[in-house]
Amino acid sequence: MIRVKDPVVLLKIITRFIDRQMGVTHVAVILYDKKRGAYTLIDSKGEGGAKIPIGYVKVPADNPIVNFFKSSHNGAFARREALVYKEIDPIQNFEILVNKKEGRAIHYEDIKKQMNYLRAAVCVPSFYKKELIGILILGEKLSGDVYHEEEISLFVTLANDVAMAVKNAELIHDLRTAYEKEHSLFINTSIALATAIDARDRYTHGHSERVSHYSLVIVKELIDSGKMQFDREFMETVQLSGLLHDVGKIGIRDEILNKPAKLTGEEFEIMKTHVKIGASIVKPVKGLKHLEDGILYHHERFDGGGYPFGLKGKDIPIIGRIVSVADTYDTIVTARSYKEAEAAEAAFEEMKRSSGAQLDPEIVEAFHRAYKKGKITRREYLSFDFSKIH
């Protein structure tokens, strides 16, 4: 039993194995194609080197062999779970089979004709529970001998392995798809809600999504340059921390958040609480707790003059230093009215000047390198303008 990502690969292995090892004129496989809702010929080998054209030949729904195996009354042949051409006695077995499910009559004569047409000496069904997954079709033996009981047993085993492989691959594929769908739903929902929160602060359309992107660019550059080692999990943490770094602004009143004039000392103290508020939002959520640091420490300064704790240098968790650089960059660039490239270069210059004071020089350097390598991609960010709805 082989597990394969794509059961078609297994089928090709099996048909090749039978073709090479067992000395048959040809071997083919009919498989149920879920998407098409039909049985199709998907692999074929043999006929002394000549191949039956593969190219997904569709098998008609009323194919007598398919109907025979789908029928619950497939008579004497059910015992060995295979149809052997030479065992179908046109006199003895001349009877009408009824496929109860579809109410269609099946004549043994039709089965013989069909097997003749497919040059099939043996047809072996591939069942998963009561579901007919496919049919293995074998031509005559090159030696002209009849198939032994054990050979047919082997085919039955192989056909059952195919059914199992198909079903396992289906289940694994479905689970993977469901996981990926759920993951992007989680990310997209976070983006939408972060963007909605951004929208309260009228100058920050797309800000959180960009900070997330920049933070991730920084991490990748730090890894690529060999300076630091981070795992996949950390990259996800950075991406999400960037996205939700300002989530705490939800707890800041409009009059402070959107004040056109300079904030008073007291107002600024309230404004500063957004990092603690943000941390308090993610902290109780199972699966979001790891975002706490990126949110809490993104306003610390490298020289110790930041908030909320006034941590200094490497005492500031790395994720806080990364989000801080990304956040600062976006704030500078979006505040400028130059063309994009000029704004970026000016931002890096400004950031380098404040390196060591506000920002971690190493991270600013890494970000600048990544920028020069073209790692910052421009794209459409989600943005909301609720004033248009009011």
Add this chain to the structure above:
Amino acid sequence: MIRVKDPVVLLKIITRFIDRQMGVTHVAVILYDKKRGAYTLIDSKGEGGAKIPIGYVKVPADNPIVNFFKSSHNGAFARREALVYKEIDPIQNFEILVNKKEGRAIHYEDIKKQMNYLRAAVCVPSFYKKELIGILILGEKLSGDVYHEEEISLFVTLANDVAMAVKNAELIHDLRTAYEKEHSLFINTSIALATAIDARDRYTHGHSERVSHYSLVIVKELIDSGKMQFDREFMETVQLSGLLHDVGKIGIRDEILNKPAKLTGEEFEIMKTHVKIGASIVKPVKGLKHLEDGILYHHERFDGGGYPFGLKGKDIPIIGRIVSVADTYDTIVTARSYKEAEAAEAAFEEMKRSSGAQLDPEIVEAFHRAYKKGKITRREYLSFDFSKIH
């Protein structure tokens, strides 16, 4: 090849099969237990009805049989992938094997002793790729005959099936766990952000989570009473729509959202836009678009006097009518200072009075029935109080 959710079930089937059909003194299985990081005896049958105590007997890490199979130099016996006691010739095979990975020497004498101790005539490894998943242990044949080559082949096939079943079950389990983790992450993040949005409106702690719960209770009652048919997907939609029904409040200014006095006409018009703002937030998100209706229509009234469109009766999408009842109930109950049970009954009375005018009578009825059946569960809701951080 059988696919089972729990490979241990497969093992029990296999050991029972061998015990009953093949006439052996006993059969046992040693399996690698990922959690324990050790090989353990997990099933044992035979010895004329007497059983070797199962109870997860741990096999020491330096067990010679385990080491033999783990070694890449397992000599002459590798060919048939099984250890046969009678084939181990103490003179001819007296050599030292080295388990390269763990640098331990293995003597054939030790293997014989160990097999003797386990009363094993044959040991068959269960490999997945190069990973030793387990070992099938077979006692002597009751007839006293030696095992035929074909019998050992069958054991090898069974052991390989076990390895495949174990690995498939592991992969499927891991994928399922990853999916479920991601799903609850999505739900929990939605709860946290909805709750954060709730927190701006100081009177609605836990409101969105409760509306989500009540909405789901209503849908289940409508299904149970046989009045309406909804699929699982719709139930998820209802749960999330309840959670995010007020997400649009993010776009309403504090001065209106938290105004202690009655809103002016103009202010109320702005307040009403929260349903459209909410719909505009979920609409562009792939995977959230289906929440649009529940958010957009939860302030429509059954008599046509609601907003944003003034839809009437059954023209209001059912999900809007459901969330509306849940929302109204929570608003009434949390505004009252009675004891919980009194508040609930008073709320249902009040809602029934406004049935047909504000609310859909059928849905109010269903909710009341569910309440009386005890379907509303009380629990701790997430809640934030940002004023404590300020």
